[in-house]
Structure formats: C-alpha cells, structure tokens
Amino acid sequence: MRLVILDTSKSVGEWAAKYVMKRINDFKPGPERHFVLGLPTGSTPLGMYKQLIEFHKQGKLSFQYVKTFNMDEYVGLPRNHEESYHYYMWNNFFKHIDIEPENVHILDGNASNLVEECNRFERQIKEAGGVELFIGGIGPDGHIAFNEPGSSLVSRTRVKTLAQDTLEANARFFNNDIQKVPKQALTVGVGTVLDAQEVLILITGAQKSFALYKAIEEGVNHMWTVSAFQQHANTLMICDEDATLELRVKTVKYFKGILRDVHELGIPDGYTN
Numbered sequence: 001m002r003l004v005i006l007d008t009s010k011s012v013g014e015w016a017a018k019y020v021m022k023r024i025n026d027f028k029p030g031p032e033r034h035f036v037l038g039l040p041t042g043s044t045p046l047g048m049y050k051q052l053i054e055f056h057k058q059g060k061l062s063f064q065y066v067k068t069f070n071m072d073e074y075v076g077l078p079r080n081h082e083e084s085y086h087y088y089m090w091n092n093f094f095k096h097i098d099i100e101p102e103n104v105h106i107l108d109g110n111a112s113n114l115v116e117e118c119n120r121f122e123r124q125i126k127e128a129g130g131v132e133l134f135i136g137g138i139g140p141d142g143h144i145a146f147n148e149p150g151s152s153l154v155s156r157t158r159v160k161t162l163a164q165d166t167l168e169a170n171a172r173f174f175n176n177d178i179q180k181v182p183k184q185a186l187t188v189g190v191g192t193v194l195d196a197q198e199v200l201i202l203i204t205g206a207q208k209s210f211a212l213y214k215a216i217e218e219g220v221n222h223m224w225t226v227s228a229f230q231q232h233a234n235t236l237m238i239c240d241e242d243a244t245l246e247l248r249v250k251t252v253k254y255f256k257g258i259l260r261d262v263h264e265l266g267i268p269d270g271y272t273n
C-alpha cells in the first residue's frame with residue numbers, strides 16, 4: 001500500500017486528477033481498447049472532477065475511449081433528484097467532458113428488480129474487461145462505497161441497508177432531515193473493487209482520521225471495510241494532513257519520506273507497495 005500525504009484537501013483533488021490523467025494517457029485508449037474507470041461520489045472527489053474537467057478543456061485529456069462504472073446509488077430516489085448519484089455525476093462531471101453516454105454505467109436504484117440490476121452491473125464490468133483504476137472515498141465509519149461495517153470483504157454488487165452513522169453523515173445533503181435520507185442503496189461490493197487492477201482512495205478531513213488509522217495501522221476487519229485494501233497489491237491512498245491526525249508519527253514520516261524521494265530523486269510511479 002502507498003499513502004500520499006498532502007497539505008490540503010485541495011491538493012488531494014489536484015494530485016488525484018493528475019494521477020488519473022497520467023494513467024489514462026499512458027494507457028493510450030482507443031476504439032478497441034477502452035480505459036475502464038471506477039468512480040465515486042461525495043464531497044471529497046469534487047476537486048478531482050473539477051481539475052479533470054480543466055485538463056479536458058485544456059486539450060490534455062479525452063474521455064472518448066473511457067468507460068466508467070460508479071460505485072453506488074440510492075434506492076428509490078428519482079434520477080433527477082439533486083441528491084441522486086446520477087444527478088451528481090452528470091452535473092459535476094460527465095456533462096463537461098467528451099464521454100459517450102453509452103460508456104457511463106450507474107446503478108439504477110429504481111429498477112423493478114434490484115437484484116437483477118446488481119447482477120447486470122457485475123456482468124457489464126466483466127464484459128468491459130474489468131476495472132483498470134477504481135477510485136473511491138470512505139465514510140467516517142470506514143465504509144467504501146456503501147459497504148457498511150460488517151459487510152463481507154468478498155461481497156459483490158448488491159442492495160445494502162444503510163447504517164445509522166451513514167444516515168446521519170448524509171443527512172446534511174437532505175436539509176439535515178434524516179427521515180429524507182434513503183434507507184437503502186445499491187453498491188459495488190468490496191470484492192468488486194478488489195478485482196480492479198489498481199485502487200485509489202481519497203481521504204480528507206479530521207472526521208476521517210480514525211477511519212484512516214483503522215485502514216492502515218490495524219488489521220483487516222469487516223467493521224472497517226476500507227481495511228480490506230491492505231490485501232490489494234496496488235492500492236494508493238491519498239489524504240490531507242487533517243486525515244493523518246490519528247496515525248503514528250512514524251507512519252506519517254515514513255510515507256512523507258517516500259513521497260519526497262519520488263519528487264527529489266525522480267523515482268518512477270509504482271515505487272513501492
């Protein structure tokens with residue numbers, strides 16, 4: 001695992017966007033060779049999306065041959081509801097770039113058969129050749145996508161009932177009225193994300209610092225589902241200073257030292273896991 005520690009949440013967004021751009025451009029996608037990208041929602045990745053749009057406008061990055069799969073979606077929220085993840089993705093990202101709408105995949109939380117919808121999503125990922133780079137965020141309880149504490153670490157895309165902590169954390173998007181937060185969601189499983197070639201997890205703010213500590217300094221535990229990525233060969237976590245508050249000084253120094261070496265000595269990407 002690699003941990004990149006940056007000063008501010010703004011730099012996390014910019015760093016992540018540069019990394020994603022480099023991965024897509026190095027892959028050299030084409031009509032017969034799409035780059036498959038897994039995407040998150042939430043407030044954390046907004047800066048990354050903004051910067052990716054900027055790179056696209058500057059002509060440095062095209063999404064013409066990129067296929068995307070989103071992590072999750074609420075059950076029962078109309079697609080045009082401002083808090084649906086469909087709305088979020090189109091407004092904050094897709095409508096500003098050159099992606100082909102048929103290459104966008106977002107779970108349908110209003111499907112008549114939710115189980116079939118989840119199975120179809122898994123099939124589509126497989127047909128696309130698997131995810132090259134899955135980007136994720138985490139909840140303060142250490143969940144990835146909507147894999148709440150206690151989720152199976154080999155889980156696949158499915159319907160999940162949201163934990164009280166998540167309902168409370170997300171009430172801020174629903175006029176602070178917890179009753180308005182959907183109680184269920186469709187989410188990729190931990191196993192679905194673990195299957196990706198590479199995983200990039202964005203973590204910012206002091207409210208996520210205990211989760212980051214659980215993710216990297218303690219053992220793999222289904223009560224902190226993000227900790228499962230200790231067992232992925234190619235996970236990169238990007239955080240800001242505030243998110244490191246619960247880490248040992250030794251851990252922070254180690255990872256900062258590596259990052260400095262990468263800049264100063266020009267050690268290429270993929271320096272260590």
Ligand SMILES: N[C@@H]1[C@@H](O)[C@H](O)[C@@H](COP(=O)(O)O)O[C@@H]1O
Pocket residue numbers: 040041042043044045071072136137138139144145146166
């Ligand atoms: N299902 C989403 C997660 O995928 C996301 O990572 C998390 C964090 O959101 P934020 O970045 O707003 O803290 O929110 C929700 O729970």
